[in-house]
Amino acid sequence: MAADPAPVAVLGAGNMGVAVARRLLSSQHRVTVWNRTPGRTGPLVDLGATAVDDLADAVASAPVVVVTVSDYPAATTVLGTPPSGPTVVNLCTGTPAEARRFADAVRRAGAVLLDGYPTHHADRVGTADALTVYAGPRRAYEEHREVLDSLGRHAWLGEDPGLAKAAAIASAPAYHGVMVALAAGAAYAEAxxxxxxxxxxxxxxxxxxxxxxxxxxxxxxxxxxxxxxxxxxxxxxxxxxxxxxxxxxxxxxxxxxxxxxxxxxxxxxxxxxxxxxxxxxxxxxxxxGTPRDRPLHDLSADAMPTPEPRETDQ
Ligand SMILES: NC(=O)c1ccc[n+]([C@@H]2O[C@H](COP(=O)([O-])OP(=O)(O)OC[C@H]3O[C@@H](n4cnc5c(N)ncnc54)[C@H](OP(=O)(O)O)[C@@H]3O)[C@@H](O)[C@H]2O)c1
Missing domain, CATH: 1.10.1040.10 (N-(1-d-carboxylethyl)-l-norvaline Dehydrogenase; domain 2)
Structure with a gap:
């Protein structure tokens, strides 16, 4: 018989935190949610989450702690309370250097960081469009696959915790460049x-x-x-x-x-x-002077499980 889905703590109940918690709840995980401003957790409680005011209670509640606060300084503040669980899954945006520093801080607190870059918008979490790339210890990635599966397709980039944010920064030139290029074309057409x-x-x-x-x-x-x-x-x-x-x-x-x-x-x-x-x-x-001899990891669609369609909007 399959094991029960692991309990998960979600820190942050903004757009991403709510999307992650909703999806975990619909995948039958027990979810404990903490948010700096307690009023924002109400809708998740209505869906079955347990809201706690004390951060330490949240991090002690589960072996996986998903961090969805706005940035690394906020995440570092939040994890001033050392997690009891072994794995912190961080989804906030930042740079490779910030991710590496955060990994060190998490390690000093006795935990392990899997750092993630969701390539999609919060409203796609758990759908076939969702792809999150993770970096950090492979053992932690494998151990918590079932939690990661609930959030959408995923892939592992390597042990270096900076690699997921490297992927995020690497996608930025195409993202921003095309936006400006489209606008430049409009200005020319008009001229x-x-x-x-x-x-x-x-x-x-x-x-x-x-x-x-x-x-x-x-x-x-x-x-x-x-x-x-x-x-x-x-x-x-x-x-x-x-x-x-x-x-x-x-x-x-x-x-x-x-x-x-x-x-x-x-x-x-x-x-x-x-x-x-x-x-x-x-x-x-x-x-x-880009290092050129890093191994490539298999990011093909075949290598990434497609999640079950989301049981929308309970
Ligand atoms: N939304 C997306 O589509 C998306 C996609 C990919 C990645 N991301 C990344 O995910 C992260 C969260 O995004 P979001 O859209 O959920 O942002 P959001 O809706 O603005 O929510 C921000 C969250 O961070 C908390 N927070 C901010 N500063 C804090 C601090 N100093 N201490 C504790 N908590 C703090 C907020 O708590 P309060 O409620 O108390 O203010 C709130 O829970 C960001 O790094 C974002 O770039 C988001």
Whole structure:
């Protein structure tokens, strides 16, 4: 007979804490919740959680303590009360350095940190869209798989507790860069007399088309080879230059394309002109001294269990 789901303590009842606690409750875990402002735990109590005012009672209640407060300084304050359980699962946002310092603090308190980066919004917790990557001791990751399974798909990046936040920071250039690039296109379209609403209609299908090219870039980066090229650096040098000239003719600065074109030109100058666009990583490596020999971990969809559909909104 399967063991009962492990009890879990959730520290923080903001958007993420509520989503995590709800999902754990719907997966039959006993959930104890603590929040700095006690009034916010009421809806979770209605769903079956036990709310406690004393933080020490929360951390003593379960072998897994999920931290969902706003940042590492808050998490460090909260865990000034040493956890009795062996595993702290941290989901707050921050940097690799903060995660490593937090792991040290948790270790000094006699516990173990699994540091997580939820790649999704709180309202997707526990759905097939949810993917959280974890870093920290593999033993803790394996031991608490059943709790992690309840929150959605997941993968383990390595023993270094900074790796999950490294993944978060690594996703930021694409996240922010595309936002600014879309807005730059709107400004250009408008400057050329186009209705922004028409630009948006053109861009919606374009975003789908370009995804295939981004996938190809990711495939090249994963393989570490720049041949055969899907799109060459030389072509990107020409098209980015043409676009910058067109922006200038419309009276606009190049925006993000300025630094993009500079990196393409540098890659061509390094001899990558006929290579795939992904070869620009060589320019960035040469400027930053990225360690290149770390093993890659299997993040393919097959390696990640798909959670049961969420039993929505009890
Ligand atoms: N929401 C998302 O979609 C999402 C997705 C991925 C990652 N995250 C990350 O998850 C973390 C929580 O996000 P959220 O959306 O749940 O934020 P939120 O709704 O603003 O909730 C913040 C939580 O942190 C608590 N808190 C803040 N400062 C504290 C302190 N000094 N001591 C103790 N508790 C403190 C708040 O308690 P009070 O109620 O007392 O203020 C509240 O429980 C953030 O790091 C966020 O970046 C969120």
């Amino acid at each position: 050329e007399g186009m209705d922004v609403a028409d630009y948006v209609e053109v861009m919606r299908p374009f975003v789908g088309t370009v995804k295939g090219i981004w996938d190809s870039t990711l495939d090249h980066l994963a393989a570490g080879t720049w041949v055969p090229p899907r799109t060459t650096i030389d072509k990107q040098v020409r098209t980015s230059r043409r676009t910058i000239d067109a922006f200038a003719a419309a009276g606009l600065p190049p925006s993000v394309l300025g630094s993009v074109a500079e990196v393409f030109a540098a890659a061509a100058a390094m001899g990558h002109g006929s290579d795939d666009t992904a070869a620009v990583v060589e320019v960035l490596r040469s400027r930053g």
